[in-house]
Amino acid sequence: MRVGVVGAGAMGRGIAQVAAAAGHDVVLADARPGAAPDALDAMGAALSALVVKGKMDAPTRDALLGRIITTDAPSAMRSIEARAPLVDVSAFAECGLVIEAIVEDLGAKQQLLARLARAVPAGAILATNTSSLSVTAIATACPQPDRVIGLHFFNPPPVLPLVEVVPWAGTSSAVHLDCVALMTAWGKTAVTCTDTPGFIVNRLARPFYGEALRIADEGSADYATIDWAMRTIGGFRMGPFELMDFIGNDVNFAVTRAVYEGMFHDARYRPSLTQQRLVAAGLLGRKTARGYYDYRDGAARPEPRQDAALGARIVERIGAMLINEAVDALRLGVASAADIDTAMTSGVAYPTGLLQWCDTLGAARVLATLEALHAEYGEERYRASPLLRAAARDGSRFRT
Numbered sequence: 001m002r003v004g005v006v007g008a009g010a011m012g013r014g015i016a017q018v019a020a021a022a023g024h025d026v027v028l029a030d031a032r033p034g035a036a037p038d039a040l041d042a043m044g045a046a047l048s049a050l051v052v053k054g055k056m057d058a059p060t061r062d063a064l065l066g067r068i069i070t071t072d073a074p075s076a077m078r079s080i081e082a083r084a085p086l087v088d089v090s091a092f093a094e095c096g097l098v099i100e101a102i103v104e105d106l107g108a109k110q111q112l113l114a115r116l117a118r119a120v121p122a123g124a125i126l127a128t129n130t131s132s133l134s135v136t137a138i139a140t141a142c143p144q145p146d147r148v149i150g151l152h153f154f155n156p157p158p159v160l161p162l163v164e165v166v167p168w169a170g171t172s173s174a175v176h177l178d179c180v181a182l183m184t185a186w187g188k189t190a191v192t193c194t195d196t197p198g199f200i201v202n203r204l205a206r207p208f209y210g211e212a213l214r215i216a217d218e219g220s221a222d223y224a225t226i227d228w229a230m231r232t233i234g235g236f237r238m239g240p241f242e243l244m245d246f247i248g249n250d251v252n253f254a255v256t257r258a259v260y261e262g263m264f265h266d267a268r269y270r271p272s273l274t275q276q277r278l279v280a281a282g283l284l285g286r287k288t289a290r291g292y293y294d295y296r297d298g299a300a301r302p303e304p305r306q307d308a309a310l311g312a313r314i315v316e317r318i319g320a321m322l323i324n325e326a327v328d329a330l331r332l333g334v335a336s337a338a339d340i341d342t343a344m345t346s347g348v349a350y351p352t353g354l355l356q357w358c359d360t361l362g363a364a365r366v367l368a369t370l371e372a373l374h375a376e377y378g379e380e381r382y383r384a385s386p387l388l389r390a391a392a393r394d395g396s397r398f399r400t
Contacts, residue, residue: 001024001095001096001097002024002025002026002027002094002095002096003016003019003024003025003026003027003095003096003097003098003099004026004027004028004029004091004092004095004097004098004099004116004120005019005026005027005028005029005098005099005100005101006029006030006087006092006098006099006100006101006102006112006116007030007100007101007102007103007129008028008029008030008032008035008036008038008039008070009030009035009039009101010155010156011101011129011153011155011157012028012030012039012101012102012129013028013039013040013042013043014153014155014156014157014158015099015101015129015153015157016028016039016043016068017043017047017064017068017157017158018153018157018158018186018187018188019186020064020065020067020068021064021158021186022185022186022187023067024067025067025069026067026068026069027069027070027071027091027092027095028040028068028069028070028071029070029071029072029087029088029091029092030072030087031086031087031102033072034072035072036070036071036072037070037072039070040065040068040070043065043068044061044065047061047064047065048061071088071091072088086115087112087115089112089115089116089118089119089120090119092116092119092120093119093120093121094121095120095121095124096121096123096124096125097124097125097127097182098116098120098124098125098126098127099127099128099129099151100112100113100116100126100127100128100129101129101153104130104131104132104133106133106134106137106138109128109130109133109138110137110138110141110142111141113126113128113138113139113141113142113148114141114142114143116142117142117143117144117147118143122144123147124147125147125148125149125175125178125179126142126147126148126149127148127149127150127151127179128148128149128150128151129150129151129152129153130150130152131152131199131202131255132197132198132202132254132255132258132259132262133258134168134195134197134262135148135149135150135166135167135168135195136168136169136170136195139168139170139171140170145168145170146170146171146172146175147171147172147175148168148170148171149165149166149167149168149171149175149176149179150164150165150166150167150168150195150199151163151164151165151166151179151183152164152166152199153188154201154347160346160347161187161188161189161346162188162189162191162201162342162343162346162347163183163188163189163190163191164191164192164193164199164200164201164343164347165179165180165183165190165191165192165193166192166193166194166195166199167192167194167195168195169195176192180192189342189346191335191339191340191342191343191346192335192336192339193334193335193339193343194333194334194335196262196332196334197258197259197261197262197263198255198258198259198262199334200329200334200335200339200340200343200344200347201343201344201347201348202255202259203259203325203329203334204322204325204326204329204340204343204344204354205322205344205348206256206259206268206269206325207268207318207321207322207324207325208230208240208243208318208322209240209243209244209252209256209272209275210256210269210270210271210272210321211317211318211321212226212230212239212240212241212318213240213272213274213275214272215314215317215318216241216274217272217273217274220310220314221305221310221314222302222304222305223239223241223292223293223302224241224293224301224302224303224304224305225304225305225306225307225310225311225314226239226240226241226314227239227240227241227242227304228304228305228306228311229304229310229311229312229314229315230314230315230318232311233308233311233312233314233315234315234318234319234351235351235352236350236351237349237351240318241291241292241293242292242293244275244285244291244292245285245286245291245292245293245295246285246286247285248284248285248286248287249275249278249279249283249284249285249291249292250279250284252275253271253272253275253276253279256269256271256272256275257271266380267379267380267381268325268380268381268383270381278291278292316369317369317373319357319361319366320366320369320370320373321370321382322354322357323354323355323357323358323361323366323388324366324370324384324385324388325354326340326341326344326353326354326355326358327354327355327358327363327385327387327388327391327398328385328387328388330355330387330398331385331386331387337355337398337399338399340353340354340355341353341354341355341356341399353399355398355399356398356399356400358388358391358397358398359397359398359399359400362392363388363391363392363395363396363397364392364395366388366392367384367388367389367392370382370383370384370388371384
């Protein structure tokens with residue numbers, strides 16, 4: 001099967017590399033003239049570095065690159081509505097699967113998939129790599145919307161194993177099953193979730209950042225101490241503030257805002273004013289050399305307060321919020337218990353699945369933490385999931 005990828009940025013070229021590595025002929029296109037060939041050059045340089053390190057041999061590299069065809073959009077092709085360059089969709093006429101990885105703009109994605117639907121074979125699958133937009137809204141703008149599905153890869157696609165497979169209510173069961181099988185054949189860990197804001201990972205991870213910001217804002221602990229607690233006591237690879245600086249505060253804030261708005265302003269997902277101010281000030285993290293921490297030459301990294309009791313309270317509080325979110329996602333049918341835990345361990349390298357963590361701690365203990373926070377603050381953000389209450393009451397477990 002020939003695979004098409006639209007968008008030659010980091011995500012698009014990574015997806016193209018994964019598909020080519022799995023043995024597919026790949027068509028890689030971008031609306032910006034020269035972007036697709038440039039992406040292929042960058043891919044070649046990255047793969048050559050692997051050859052130098054002995055992680056890949058030259059024939060394998062050459063065969064992989066040889067399976068990728070790049071195509072440019074004619075510079076004259078422009079959308080009247082968006083005044084933006086358009087991809088030449090005729091290049092995908094022989095593709096059985098086309099994955100779009102363009103800008104996170106609903107109108108642009110709807111327009112692209114509607115054009116692709118008319119250019120590809122009737123049985124071809126159309127997939128969106130969106131991380132924050134509604135798959136339903138994208139699909140319903142297309143002819144034959146039943147063949148549209150979300151395939152959310154994580155960056156960088158050649159390295160991170162997780163793919164969230166997101167069928168909307170109208171996706172055919174055959175398309176869904178075919179995509180799960182195909183992602184597995186590509187060596188990916190495929191999890192299925194409903195078309196809900198943030199899908200699994202971006203939805204369930206919100207308290208990791210949001211509750212850490214609340215703790216810092218109220219003065220209970222500083223950034224360095226919270227990060228220390230989550231790393232050394234919680235077992236996370238990075239603390240929330242160093243991770244936000246790594247991701248980029250603009251990116252993290254945009255995802256939080258998208259989930260908050262998508263969930264009709266549910267208080268559990270409310271964005272932080274502190275992060276909004278950092279974004280407004282251009283303090284985006286490592287890429288601007290300043291964020292929650294100062295990365296400029298000569299800047300001293302603040303030392304954490306290594307208080308074991310304080311650290312345990314921090315982990316207990318953030319952990320309870322994360323677990324509650326996972327339990328409620330299970331209650332609402334966002335994904336299965338196994339897929340929820342797999343998504344968090346494979347997609348963002350959590351030390352354990354959140355539902356497994358709940359089983360380890362006990363639902364009653366998690367509920368007690370949330371009820372104490374709700375009693376103290378009186379805010380809806382600390383409301384416990386009814387499923388967590390039921391588990392605490394009857395002693396049931398989610399994974400074991």
